[in-house]
Amino acid sequence: MKKIENITIHRNCNYGSVLQTYATQVTFEELGFECETIDFIRELDTKRGALKRLKKKSKKLASNPILLAGAKAVMLISYLKKEKTFNAFLSNHVNLSQKAYHSNQELKDNIPNADAYCTGSDQIWNSFWNEGVEPAYYLDFVPEGAFCFSYASSIGQKIADSEKNTISAQLKKYSYLSVRESQSVKSLNDLGYENVVQVLDPTLYRTNEVWDRLASNKFKNRKFVVTYNLHHDKTLDSYAQKLAQAKGLELLNISYNWHDIIRPGKLVWCPSVEEYLGLIRDAEYVIADSFHATAFSIQFHKKFISFYPEKASMRIRDILSKLDIPQRGTEGEVTIRDIEKDIDYETIDKKLNAYRVQDKAYLEKVCNSLRIE
Known part of the structure; x- marks a missing residue:
């Protein structure tokens, strides 16, 4: 070999x-x-x-x-x-x-x-x-x-x-x-x-079967909004908090930093890689400023919004454009109605394939x- x-x-x-x-x-x-x-x-x-x-x-x-x-x-x-x-x-x-x-x-x-x-x-x-x-x-x-x-x-x-x-x-x-x-x-x-x-x-x-097998079931029985805010965007945090309150959901924040406990919601401090996948798969909504969080939101057919980071947005813009869903990205001006809109994942899966x-x-x-x- x-x-x-x-x-x-x-x-x-x-x-x-x-x-x-x-x-x-x-x-x-x-x-x-x-x-x-x-x-x-x-x-x-x-x-x-x-x-x-x-x-x-x-x-x-x-x-x-x-x-x-x-x-x-x-x-x-x-x-x-x-x-x-x-x-x-x-x-x-x-x-x-x-x-x-x-x-x-x-x-x-x-x-x-x-x-x-x-x-x-x-x-x-x-x-x-x-x-x-x-x-x-x-x-x-x-x-x-x-x-x-x-x-x-x-x-x-x-x-x-x-x-x-x-x-x-x-x-x-x-x-x-x-x-x-x-x-x-x-x-x-x-x-x-x-x-x-x-x-x-x-x-x-x-395909998402690979990631589903790896993902942890630790959070499967909870109803929550999850954020992954790499660039400490206060607008992202504020939006997630309003969404969670409006929907009566728990707000979980994935972060590498223990001092992010001061952010709105509950800190999930540096979860395992398997738990990270599970958090995205099992969330009701995903809000992030990360390319790979966007990719896994798409893989797991989630309702999501991706905030464009100031200096590294090209990757996110590119994949959203490639799949004809640019409306899932934002510079910061976004409403709860925007994340609620249905995503035609049947068409997206055909494009990905x-x-x-x-x-x-x-x-x-x-x-x-x-x-x-």
Whole structure:
């Protein structure tokens, strides 16, 4: 059996990141390959890196060492809980390389052995998120002539002029390129790469039966509205509170941070990945500002509204547009009537299945080429 090494963002303690990693693995295994995720751990993805970045979050923290120390003490508790939650899922469900790597140079010094190398999904080519171009995510470490391809990679924004030459040079090694958003297709086309395929996020390529099997039943007997408010949008919280009160429902808030207990409703502090899926599946309504919360709301046929975050809305806009439901996204002006409107999930499922057929054609083309290598 041939082996694919997949590099992706899997260690940043995020529900969408670990679930798309799992979905990618399941997909390649289904196609008849061994799939291993390279355990690439940047400092950015560790609690140490997160604590170092705290001072960038506000001028007050940057200028007041005492306040910064207090903030680090508060956040450390949440970071420890996050690591425990997501490490447990990765250990139980994802095939990780035995060796952990912390830099592109470490990968070059001890190259993972494989028949092919894949740049996986999530915002792996987003230079804003990665604080620059991360060479490892462009497979800079692989042997010369290795079989390289991407699957549902995301740039997340327009490529900066200062990075275009670097990125263009890195992409020359790829035999096949697929990305998640239409803007990413355009960005790579502008670099001279024409045969770029747009595909679904791996979590949407898998049907909801996969996620239903993983989801916890812990919240199944409760009637509630659930929120997942990554960007601390007060308008989102206010809307959710009004909806829950109007419908006589419990309000549950998924958050990584224990201090979010001050938000309206009841805090569900860093639930397990399985509980996260269950909370979305079993909610009466879902209100979020997250791409993957939007994706799973669609998978589970929920009534939902997605608030567009200020700096990272392209992913949500793209999938809502692709499925012809842009009205489920909002800049903040939304009523209870808006979330109550019926969603034609029969039509949406047909669209998703059509996109899955297209994605499978891309994946089979890649895999057939790999089989004859």
